[in-house]
Amino acid sequence: MGSMRKRRLSHYKQDRLTEHFASGSTARTAAILCGVD
Structure with a gap:
């Protein structure tokens, strides 16, 4: 599952x-509606 990174x-x-x-x-x-991956 890849690395989990906190995003601001x-x-x-x-x-x-x-x-x-x-x-x-x-x-x-x-997330999709707001453009967040």
Whole structure:
């Protein structure tokens, strides 16, 4: 599974991810929608 690295997300992306989690989206879907790998 490759190396796991912490990545700093912009506050905007953090907020967007939080919105998706709150709306019940999966982590993968939220990451895709926000452009996070």
